[in-house]
Amino acid sequence: MPGELLSHAKLVRSFGEENGIDELAQAYVTDADNLEALGWELAGAMVRICNALGAYRSPRGEGGGLYLTIKTINWVG
Structure with a gap:
């Protein structure tokens, strides 16, 4: 994954x-x-x-879950 997508994950790991x-x-x-x-x-x-503003868990089948954080919200269209 690109580094800019991992910066928050690294911040959380450091906090832990x-x-x-x-x-x-x-x-x-x-x-x-x-x-x-x-x-x-x-x-x-x-x-x-x-x-962040919130979190979202994407629907998945068996085998774990993918949790995403929401950083910004904008109107579309």
């Missing part, structure tokens, strides 16, 4: 490392009882740390 939050510092989280709830918790942390 500095504050001892393993879930934010690791590349993957696998040992959780409810990955859906944890995904939303981590997305919420990223929204707060990166001063």
